[in-house]
Amino acid sequence: MTLHQTNFYAFRLMYLRVILLFSASSLLCLQLVAITATTPTNETDHLALLKFKESVPHDPYNILSSWNDSMHFYNWHGITCGRRHQRVTALNLEGYKLRGSISPDIGNLTFLRFINLQNNSFYGKIPQEIGHLFRLQQLDLNNNSLEGEIPFSLSNCSNLRFINLYVNKLIGKIPVELGSLMKLKKLQLPINNLAGGIPPSLGNLSSLTTFAAAYNNFVGNIPEAIGQLKGLEFFSIFMNKLSGTIPSSLYNVSSLQTFSVSNNQLNGTLPANIGLNFPNLQNLLFAGNEFSGSIPTSLCNATQLQNIDLGKNKFLGPVPTNLQNLPYLFLLDLSDNYLGKSLHFLTSLTNCSKLNTVDLSTNQFRCVLLNSIANLSTQLTELYFGGNELFGTIPTSFENLVNLIVLGLDDNHFMGIIPTSFGGFQKMQLLALSGNKLSGEIPTFIGNLTHLFKLDLHENKLEGTIPPSIVNCQNLQFLVVSQNNLNGSIPQQLFGSSSLPLVLLNLSHNLFTGILPFEVGNLKNMIELDVSNNHLFGEVPSSIGNCLTLESLYLQGNSFEGAIPSSMTSLKSLQRLDVSQNNLSGSIPKGLEKLPLLENLNLSFNNFEGEVPIEGVFKNISAISLIGNSKLCGAIPKLQLPKCFVKVMKPRNSVGFKLAIIIVSIVLFFILFSSFLVLYWMKNSKKKASSMVSTTNLLPSVSYKQLYQATSGFSLSNLIGSGSFGSVYKGVLHPEETFIAVKVLNLQHKGASKSFMAECNVLRNIRHRNLVKILTCCSSMDYGGNQFKALVFEFMTNGSLDIWLHPEIDSEDQSRDLSLLQRLNVAIDVASALNYLHNHSVPPIIHCDLKPSNVLLDNDMVAHVSDFGLARLLSTDDSSQKQTSSIVIKGSIGYAAPGKIF
Template sequence: MHKGLVPRELASLHNLEVLALGYNNFTGSIPVEIGNLKGLTRLHLASNMLVGEIPTEIANLRNLTKLYLSFNRLSGPVHAFLGGLQKLQILYLGPNRFSGPIPPSLGNLSSLLVLDVQINGLTGSIPESLGNLNLLNVLSLTSNSLTGSIPHTLGKLSSLVEFYLNGNQLEGSIPPSVYNFSSLQIFSVQYNNLSGPISYHLGNKFPQLQNLSIDNNRFHGSIPESLCNASMLEIVQLSENFFSGVIPKCLGATMKSLSALLLSYNQLEARNDADWDFISSLTNSSMLQYLALGHNKLQGVLPNSMANLSTNLRYFSVSGNMLRGNIPEGIGNLVNLQHLQVDGNFLDGKIPESIGNLRILVELYLSNNGLSGPIPPMLGNLTALIILDLSQNVLTGPIPSSLGSCPLETLSLAFNQLIGSIPKEIFLISALSVSMELQGNMLTGTFPQEVSNLVNLGYLNVSDNRISGLIPASLAQCRSLQYLSIEGNLFQGPIPASMSQMKGLLVLDVSRNNLSGDIPVFLGDMQGLAILNISFNNFEGEVPKRELFLNASAALIEGNYGLCGGIPQFNLHPCSNHTSEKWSHKLVVLISVGSAVLCIMLVLFALFAHRKLRSKFTMTRRVPSLHSGQHIRVTYVELVRATSGFASENLIGTGSFGSVYKGRMMNGNQEVIVAVKVLNLEQRGASQSFVAECETLRCIRHRNLVKILTVCSSIDSRGLDFKALVFEFMPNGDLDQWQHSRLLEDGSHGVLSLTQRIDIAIDVASALEYLHHNKPVPIVHCDLKPSNILLDNDMVSHVGDFGLARFLQQDDTSLPEISSGWATRRGTIGYAAPGLPLITDVHL
């Protein structure tokens, strides 16, 4: 590494015209002696490690035409004296560490062709004087902290070819004058706070355009059809804005060189087959590699024409839309596909076996749909697959052993209806390092000893299955494991002593099994362990008074009736040293439990007999008041009558686990309006959501929480289970509707005022404050979003939908010490609402 530029050597080079010392790892500052080289026309010091400010002596270099100072560590301001170098044609100042504003004097450089100050810490607004640079070809202000609006004077840069303002904090709309860059090839303003519509004539104004990158802003309106006239376009990035309407059908018709079309995270729509014609148009773009349509409002069926898209396609995403029907079998034609994302829709049918033809596929996301049938063994052909997510579908059959041929790092088959044992081949995937999620299925058999091969795995969840046998001692070889959940199975026997070697474990949940024996003392001494749940097993003996077991919120042990001792917070009886006393105590417990059960049976029999007698002599009954403070009993027939047979015109909302209907019921002699939430029990997790909501709502009451009136757990007209909750009706809908201009009864659009927004935020904060400090157990909502915030007649907000709520002391993800990478995911994954609410709940 060079020590720096040597001033004495430079002093003798008075007639030097070119000084090119780039890429030499020079350190130190730029010597002031360079100012003596008055004949210098080109100074190249780029790609060194120079520090300090630009010396003012450079102002003496009046003949300088090219100045390259990029890729150093220079700091301080961009000095105004640079504007005096009238012959300067090329000025590269980034990346460096310059700060302060861009000096307006740079607008005096009338010969300038390239102005590049990218990746610095420049602040303030863009000087209007830059519009005087009539010869400028490249303007790059990328990745600074510039604020304000885009000056309209920049529209005078008629020679501009490349325009980079991306990665700043610019606001406002694009000035109409900017659309006069007829020679423009690259237009990049992404990652700002720009808003408003884009010009309807954009494609006509920029006929030479190759790269249009305006993503990650706040643009709205429709995508202009004139964009199709920009036939030289290669990259179109419009993602993460508020564009609406349909996608122009002509896209791709003339864009033979189009390689990337990124439209995700907008409000684009497709309501019928005709709205999907743009896919057929894109089949003309033979160079297309990236097509991102995820997280819009696209409906309908994926067209079969997608099978005719370019075989160069590497990335295809329609995640987070409202698609129905099957995944086209022709998707297997896209043989170069590496990323396929169709998760978060309403797709059904089987997984196409043709996906097995995508031999270089790296990521496959099919989760959160209604896909059924078996997992195709052909997926084992995907020998480049790293991520496979088929969770939250209704897949049946066994787990194919052929998946062992995939070099998976992440495997999620959770919440399906898979049966059979876990194939040992899955545990032979040495690449598994991120997570394996098999929870919420009907898997049986024992846990394979081959689990010892997963030495790099960080997250393992096989909870809520029917796996039996012993916990394998070989599990201790998973030294990288941070989260282990085997709860809700049929495991028996002790916790193996070998698990003391699992030093990286943060969360261990073995609850709801048939485990027995003493609690291993080593569990209390595992330094990293933050949450231990051994509740509802058959453990007995004294609770260790070691580290973890001194914190009742970290060690969950309830439901083990043979335990004794421990800290007072466990509320266990003291341990006895005499065996006879131990057996005597057990006998007392058994007699007490038996007596209690017998009494309960007698009471239930008496109630049953009383009900039979009452129904025999009483043909009618009076319906108690819905607002009497008591939870009345309501039948399935009454709810059918109240909602006109769950008619579609009474449907006011749908969610993950059911639908909400508007209904009318009698309150004495007065009719009242209610909201009836009917659970879709065919959806996995709906029953648990019903129980969670009942458990939560029965112990909370607050003016800013939705009030439950009653519940109904019955049988419907088809003889199937029926579960519903009845709430007070909120006539002003939910906050999500108001954020997007709610349509009022008179046909106008309601918009929230600033005062109303503040009141709503205060209401939500009050509800969360109440929940988070609830006694005796704090409650975490876990799915707080605008659609779950309802508004009454007075625009008072009420937080609702507690189907994912958790009591904090039972939540194995509640402690901040737990790595979020292994925390149980709950709520609306990836959700980030614009605007309100500003108050957030735990949302993993």
């Protein structure tokens, strides 16, 4: 080949390379353009946030009102953007009572690093699209109402450090895929409905410091792989259904500070070197399992221990005597085990100056309780020795434990008197001395224990009577002195006008004499009253019908006479009634068959006569006892009582008979006419006096604590509505399991107190099937010492008319629709209520705020008018009518009271 040809081919080759390079560059540029065109921009974030807002229809604080086009989205409330790209990096809407679902469009916020939606009411599922957020580091969705499973797509978020999903309604298993999140530090899942086993793949999370999965339904064994987490500090799986033994590898994780496996089905023994392996351990919580063996003495080498709970297991004694090595010990619970006979280890607790609670109940300790008990920490507030075999007298040295709130010495063999030193327990709230052999009288110093909440002295050998000084215990709710030798009459101080707030009073199996005081009707909060097996006589006081919360009433084994008072038929909460073995007579009140909750009725061995009712509790042969009443008849066939004889009067034609009829008719007419005049006078007097009565006192009251517990601490998940004067919560009032609606007044709002009084004024006397029924009220102080006012109503399961006419755009309300017939029925119900208020109530009542949201629908779609906070009571006197008139319009914008403006 010539030189010319060689140069030609070289040039051609170089030319082809340039062409190829140019083509590749062009193609790369086209690809970059295409990528740029499809890459999410801040406009993508803008649209995603608007979609998120659409899925949150309930925003009581109008937090999302700033999410509009009047400003750039990086200035929207709860939004944080990065400086470089102006993309959303954080979404923080914690605690604003938002209610809605989490939009799948959240997955388009690809620069998100932090999501904080905790303490709201989000429902529905966690969208799988959240797995698109590969930059996400922290996910806080705790304390909502989220359902469904944990998205397995979370495993795509490789930068996740914190996952907080506790207090929701999540189901299913922990996704195995979460084991790939190598940067994860905290995985918190308590208080859900999760099930299945703990996946061994979690053992791969080498950065994990916290694993919390309490209050779920996990089953199976704890995986051995969990022991690979050498940085684990917090391990909590209590209140599940896990079984088997704890893996030995987990006992070697020296970084553990909290080791909580209580209330499962675990077994095995504690390793001998447990205290040496856990130098940082602060909380050892193994209660409520089936652990056995001895408590290792090495446990006290874990000198940082604060809480030791090994109760309700099968541990054997003795208890280690080197507990003085635990200077930070706060709680020691060894209850319900088999820990030997000696209490010598108590001496070793004298160095534990921070000790607050000691529970040694229900073991097999059999010895004298020594005066060395006085050397325990003065910070001690709870001390339990109940259910052992301790004997001798109760040490007087208890007086050194001045901060005791709870003392349980019940079910032992203590003898002698109640020490006078107990009079120094100024903070005592619960004193349990039952099931012993104590003698003497109930000391008068009991009246010094002004914080006493429960006093249990039953099953002893106490004599005398109940000291009148007990009336000073104004917080006493539980008083149990049954099975003693107490005598004399029942002190009226228990029931006086300034009566104790007793919930349970048990005076049974004593030697009390006299009558049951009429003042028993003052016990408005009483749930159980037991005066059985004494020597009481006289009639059962009719005032017993005032104890409207009463569930159990035991009067058997006395000498009561007369009839069962008809007022007893008003005890709608009554579940158990025993009046057997008395001298009661007359007929059985027919109203007893209408008590909805009555499930046990014993009327045996009395002198009742006449027809036995056949409805309610009387239909259940196993729920009633009528033996020993020979003059009863009728009843259901299974009771095999004789049929009732109906006496037929034969007509008489004698002049005397006709004359008698005329005389009786005249007398009856005179009595009826006189009764009419008396009733008319009483009605007018009642009108004049009604304005002078403190209306809130006529309603039964509940405590703030009861409402706090009924609504789960006024949880956001129980919030069902809010208005200008306050918020309404759904709740369950224990122990009768009554569904209620609690209207909590916002006392910071001007006019809220006036609204409370107005509503009490209106609702205290009116009764109509189409008016909401008030159950009770509460005017008290909350736990922060602030004034608290609330009204308690029947819970209406179908909500307000407003949510049926204008359903919210969420999954729960889409199916709501009212037929023409239902709408007509609702209109008739509302009209009926207004007719009653305007024309039949005395005095007439004007609602002043009638609107769909103030019309509630019960389970049968019957309408009830509610919210009388702006209602006015009209006087029938013309002059006073004019005085209440005003040109100010009250009520909601868009609504006005029909007929007149007040």
